[in-house]
Amino acid sequence: MPRAPVAAARSFCRCIAAGAALLLAALALPAGAGDLDKADLARRFQPPLHVGDKLSDIPAWPITSELEPEAGPVAYAFESIDLAPIPGFEGTPMNLLVSIDRKGNFMDVALIRQHEPVFLSGLGEGPLRDFLAQYANKSLKQEITVSSLYGNTRSGAGGNRVVLDGVSKATASVRIVNQTVLSSALAVARARLGFAAPADKGPLAEVRSDVFEKRSFAELLASGAIGRLHLSNGELEKRFAGSEGAGVDAEALARPDDTCIDLYVAYLNAPTIGRAILGDAGHADLMRRLEPGQHAWWVASAGRDAFIDDGFTRGTVPARLAFSQGGAPVELRDLDLSPLPPDGAPPLNAALVLRVPPMSGVDPASPLRFELSFTRAKGSMLPVLTQRSAHLDYQAPEALFHRPAAPLPDWLLAWQDRATELAIITVALLLLSLVLARPRWMSVSAGRLKLFRLGFLAFTLAYLGWHAQGQLSIVQITGAVKSLAAGAGLKSFLYDPVSLLLIGFTLLSFVLWGRGTFCGWLCPFGALQEFTALLARALRVPELKFPARLGDLLDRGRFVILAALVALAAVAPGWAEKGVEIEPFKTAITVGFDRSAPFVAYAVGLLILGGLYYKFFCRYLCPLGAAMVLGGKLRVLDWLPRRKECGQPCQTCRHRCTYDAIEKSGAIRYDRCFQCLDCVGIYHDDKRCAPIMLMRKRELKGQAGTTSGPAHDR
Numbered sequence: 202m203p204r205a206p207v208a209a210a211r212s213f214c215r216c217i218a219a220g221a222a223l224l225l226a227a228l229a230l231p232a233g234a235g236d237l238d239k240a241d242l243a244r245r246f247q248p249p250l251h252v253g254d255k256l257s258d259i260p261a262w263p264i265t266s267e268l269e270p271e272a273g274p275v276a277y278a279f280e281s282i283d284l285a286p287i288p289g290f291e292g293t294p295m296n297l298l299v300s301i302d303r304k305g306n307f308m309d310v311a312l313i314r315q316h317e318p319v320f321l322s323g324l325g326e327g328p329l330r331d332f333l334a335q336y337a338n339k340s341l342k343q344e345i346t347v348s349s350l351y352g353n354t355r356s357g358a359g360g361n362r363v364v365l366d367g368v369s370k371a372t373a374s375v376r377i378v379n380q381t382v383l384s385s386a387l388a389v390a391r392a393r394l395g396f397a398a399p400a401d402k403g404p405l406a407e408v409r410s411d412v413f414e415k416r417s418f419a420e421l422l423a424s425g426a427i428g429r430l431h432l433s434n435g436e437l438e439k440r441f442a443g444s445e446g447a448g449v450d451a452e453a454l455a456r457p458d459d460t461c462i463d464l465y466v467a468y469l470n471a472p473t474i475g476r477a478i479l480g481d482a483g484h485a486d487l488m489r490r491l492e493p494g495q496h497a498w499w500v501a502s503a504g505r506d507a508f509i510d511d512g513f514t515r516g517t518v519p520a521r522l523a524f525s526q527g528g529a530p531v532e533l534r535d536l537d538l539s540p541l542p543p544d545g546a547p548p549l550n551a552a553l554v555l556r557v558p559p560m561s562g563v564d565p566a567s568p569l570r571f572e573l574s575f576t577r578a579k580g581s582m583l584p585v586l587t588q589r590s591a592h593l594d595y596q597a598p599e600a601l602f603h604r605p606a607a608p609l610p611d612w613l614l615a616w617q618d619r620a621t622e623l624a625i626i627t628v629a630l631l632l633l634s635l636v637l638a639r640p641r642w643m644s645v646s647a648g649r650l651k652l653f654r655l656g657f658l659a660f661t662l663a664y665l666g667w668h669a670q671g672q673l674s675i676v677q678i679t680g681a682v683k684s685l686a687a688g689a690g691l692k693s694f695l696y697d698p699v700s701l702l703l704i705g706f707t708l709l710s711f712v713l714w715g716r717g718t719f720c721g722w723l724c725p726f727g728a729l730q731e732f733t734a735l736l737a738r739a740l741r742v743p744e745l746k747f748p749a750r751l752g753d754l755l756d757r758g759r760f761v762i763l764a765a766l767v768a769l770a771a772v773a774p775g776w777a778e779k780g781v782e783i784e785p786f787k788t789a790i791t792v793g794f795d796r797s798a799p800f801v802a803y804a805v806g807l808l809i810l811g812g813l814y815y816k817f818f819c820r821y822l823c824p825l826g827a828a829m830v831l832g833g834k835l836r837v838l839d840w841l842p843r844r845k846e847c848g849q850p851c852q853t854c855r856h857r858c859t860y861d862a863i864e865k866s867g868a869i870r871y872d873r874c875f876q877c878l879d880c881v882g883i884y885h886d887d888k889r890c891a892p893i894m895l896m897r898k899r900e901l902k903g904q905a906g907t908t909s910g911p912a913h914d915r
Contacts, residue, residue, distance in 0.1 A: 225494065235260065235280035236296055236313050242278055245311075252278070259392045260284065264300070277389050278301045280313065285384035288689045289377050291316045291778070292680030294913050297333070299382060302907050305341040305390050305560065306839070310334075310382055317374045318676050321778060323787045323796065328368045332375055335365045336382060340830070341390050342494060342560055344608055347372075370670060370791055373697035376611050380696075395532075397560045406566035406602035413472040418545035426474050428595035430464040430573070437461045437575060437591075444586030446577035452505070460504040463547065464593055466571050467499045469554065471601040472697050478543050479554075490536065492559040497536060501552035508573055509551050519553070523572040523590075526564065531557050566602040569595050609786070612695035613861040619698055622669050626699065629660060630706050633722055637714055637876065643884035647889075654877065655735075658728040666725025671699040672790040673707070673719070675763070675824045679770050708832070714840060714876060716833030720819060721828055721875030725790045727819050739813030744859075752861060756820065756873070759827040766824055783822065815859045816875070830872045841869050842884050846892040853891050854880040 242252045242262055249267035253274070260283035263274035286294040295315035300308040312326065320329045339345055344362045368375050392398035396843040421427040434450070435457030441447045448454065453461065462767055469475040470491070475484040478499045487497060500522065504510040510517050516537045523531040533555040542549050557563050572592040573906040578584035590876065609617065616623070636643050636653070644650045665671040677700065694701050703723060710718035718889055738744065747755060761781060769777035785804035788796050794804065810817040819826055849853065849865020855863040858880060862873035869880075883889045887897060 211889040230565060235283045237280060237298065242298075244315040246278070246300075250276070251590065256393075259389060261389050261393070274303065274393070276300055276308055277393055279385060279389055281381045281385040283385075284388045285381050286689070287377055287381045287384065288680065288684040288693045289315070289317050289504070290374050290680060290693065291318055291676050292684045294691075296379065297378075297382060297385075299386055301341065301386055301389065301394075303394060305386075305394055305396065307336040307339050307341075307386070310336040316778060317371070318778070318781065318787060319371045319374060319791060322782070322800070323792045324368070324371060326813050329375075329378070332365065332368055333382075334380065339363055341386055341396065343381070345379065345383060346611065346614060347376050352530060352736070357797075370756055372670070373615065373693075373700075377693055377697045378617055380611050390560075394560075396560045396562070404605045405472065405562070405564045406604050408470045408472075408565065409601055409603050410472060412601055413476065416473060416477050418477065421477055424598060425596070425600075426467065426471075426598055427478075428466040428468075428571075428593050430462075430571075430593035432461045432589060432591055433457065434459050434461045437450050437589075437857040440575070440589040440591070441577060441587060444587045444589075445579045445585045446589070449577045449579055461505040462502055462508070462573070464508055464535060464571070465499070465501045465503070465546075465549075465572055466595045467591060468565055468595075468601075469497045469499050470565065470596040470797040471597060474597070479540055481541065483538075484514070487536075487538070487554065489554065494561075495556055495559045496561075496563055496565050497556040498533070498555055499552065500533075500555055501541065501542075501546070501549045503547045506575075507551040509553065519555070520573045522555075523574070524557070525570045525572070526567060529563050532562055532648060564595060566599055566604070567596065571595060575648075605680060608776050612692070616698045617695050619669075621869050623698055623702060624830075626665060626669065626671070626702060629657070629665075633657065633718070636878075637718065640878050640881045644878040645884075647882055648877075650878055650882055657722060658731055658785065661723055662728040662732070665699075665703075665723065666728070666790045667793055669699045670791060671703055671827065672725045672786045672787050673700060673703055673723075674781070674784055675766060675828065676784075677704070678825070679766065679777070679781075707829075710839055711832040711835045714872040715874065716826075716872045717876035718872070720829055721877060724819075726786050727816065727875075729789060730816050730819060733808045733812045734815055742812060745878075746861075749861075758821050759823050760830075762822060763824040763827040781824075784825065785818070808811055817873045818862070819875075820873070833871060836871060839869070839871075841871075841874070841881060843867060843869070844884070844892050851891045853889070857883065 218227055239252055239254065244253050246264060251265050251267070253263040253265060255261070259279075261277045261279035261547045264276035266272070266275045269275060276299060280296055281299055282294050282296040296313040298309075298311040300310075312330055312333060315321075315326070315329065317329070317454055320326050336345075346362065346364055348364050348367045348805070355794050365375075365379065387396065416424075416426070418427070422429060434453035438447070438450065438453045438457065441449075467474050467478055469478060469484070469487060471492055472484065473489065478484075479487060491758055498872040500508065500519075508522055510521070510692065513519065516535050518532060519535050522533065534557075536554045536556050538554040540552050540554055542552065555772065563569075570592050571848060572590050574588055574590045576586055577706060578586050643653055662874045678696075680692070681691055684693065694704070703719075707719045707723070732743070737894050746752070755906050766777055766780050766783075769780050785800075788794060788800045788804040789808075807818045807822075811819075844851075844867075846867075848863075848865055851867070852865070855865065855867070860873055860875050860877070862875070863880065887893045
């Protein structure tokens with residue numbers, strides 16, 4: 202029977218309004234600035250290295266060396282939280298001290314502070330520090346990813362790709378660590394080391410070294426492989442028209458149709474072009490000189506003007522030539538080669554091989570702009586200088602390149618790595634949905650329902666919990682609110698696809714069936730408690746029950762705990778991190794009881810209590826369960842069937858409900874219901890449902906009376 206959606210929403214809002222307001226207001230805290238100062242860094246970098254003052258344009262400290270006093274900074278050190286405050290699993294960014302050298306190689310990544318639950322007291326910080334140690338000597342020029350411990354841990358490694366070993370039971374956390382390290386390091390590299398901003402159109406094109414066709418200079422020019430800018434004297438004069446530079450060049454005025462300059466440009470990395478311009482030996486020598494990711498162009502000129510002046514110094518940047526791509530200027534520097542004129546080329550007055558810095562981000566297959574400036578002076582004592590420019594748009598032929606597939610973002614790699622697990626869990630969720638949507642066939646047979654339920658709970662505990670690490674926790678709720686309040690979004694959830702799948706399904710189940718879908722079927726620790734209770738009954742341990750009034754009082758305990766954790770998160774986050782240990786999930790499920798004795802004793806103690814008092818933790822202590830109850834207020838269906846005789850007078854279902862979720866009136870208390878489906882089976886079973894049994898008895902009596910009547914008359 203449907204409930205009014207508006208009434209359900211109002212009920213939900215009344216239950217959570219105060220707590221949500223407190224949580225949102227109190228957790229709207231900044232992520233926090235860095236923790237270190239110059240003195241702290243000086244203790245970490247010993248001579249001959251010295252730490253300079255923190256830079257004003259980017260929060261990083263330059264590191265100089267006594268061995269290279271004139272070299273400027275040889276490295277940079279910075280705190281990740283200043284540059285990439287990415288929320289972790291708990292909602293708070295971690296802080297790492299990252300140092301990179303001037304070539305973009307990692308010197309070290311050190312842990313300053315972190316709040317990941319699995320590293321606080323579960324696995325400890327040792328595995329995290331071991332993970333961070335892998336960055337040393339890796340380069341930002343490489344594609345650095347984290348292995349999945351759920352599949353082929355070295356899949357895709359090789360070439361320019363580096364795969365770091367992950368941490369078992371902390372896969373999502375270390376992927377967030379990797380994103381934090383790379384994002385912060387790239388921010389510094391772009392600001393100080395000349396690394397380009399990320400490309401908007403995917404990976405940069407790569408030269409096809411296997412493609413070579415012998416072409417003449419004329420053929421390359423005709424195909425566009427060599428670009429040409431032709432500027433006559435008259436065309437240049439028009440550019441100065443109306444300025445102080447007009448009419449200054451007598452030769453241009455006298456012979457306007459003559460060539461002022463022909464500017465030639467060619468991309469040299471591609472063998473078809475480079476070998477035609479430089480020759481086979483010259484091209485091979487060039488490629489040996491270039492670093493990975495570095496590109497070079499041949500630039501030459503003919504005519505009465507040259508693109509370089511007589512005072513040009515080899516190895517420097519040509520003052521008159523500017524180079525850009527997509528509006529972003531890039532430095533072109535002379536490689537100090539002396540290329541001979543190519544066969545078939547016109548008489549040249551200047552020719553240079555110019556290169557861009559490594560990791561410049563230039564896409565050699567995309568349009569480029571070469572801009573040549575012209576300066577004229579009017580007057581001799583205090584000349585008035587006027588400058589104009591002309592540009593050549595150049596694009597090397599696409600056939601000389603191939604474009605690699607865009608690398609998947611780290612979070613999507615997590616989904617890809619766990620595709621098999623996600624498929625298995627999705628099938629299980631669909632099966633559970635089918636059973637809950639059409640429960641009659643499964644539940645009418647007590648034996649069939651018991652077999653299915655125990656099988657599904659075994660799957661939840663062993664596969665979903667211990668294997669797939671799919672135990673939801675109150676930490677995810679407080680972490681999500683913290684992230685939203687800090688304006689950081691919920692992207693960190695993408696790194697844990699199993700949990701995100703369960704969260705999405707649980708939110709949907711709130712609307713359809715209420716809170717019991719997760720608590721009764723999908724909580725690994727809840728499943729462990731249920732098996733503990735079965736073991737206790739098998740050992741003839743009696744099941745105890747609290748008096749009704751005391752049970753109602755204890756039932757409110759989990760809401761008190763939830764409110765306390767919210768308050769602690771608001772005023773004392775450090776204590777909140779300790780307070781969430783009231784959940785034994787990390788001990789029993791995440792690390793499989795591999796923790797220190799106090800935590801193991803606590804978890805085992807709760808299981809023992811669960812053997813005596815059915816699902817003791819779930820019903821009386823679980824803050825996540827309290828949050829689930831609040832979410833269950835969104836339920837729009839009263840989907841568990843009831844008869845008018847339920848509770849009046851029949852009490853069969855109430856007495857058999859181990860969760861005390863049925864009132865004396867026969868009404869279902871959905872906030873206590875774990876959706877075991879026992880009452881649904883009783884409702885449909887003519888051997889267990891008293892109203893059906895009574896109705897059948899009356900029918901049989903009626904049939905007996907009808908049969909005996911005629912015989913009596915006779």
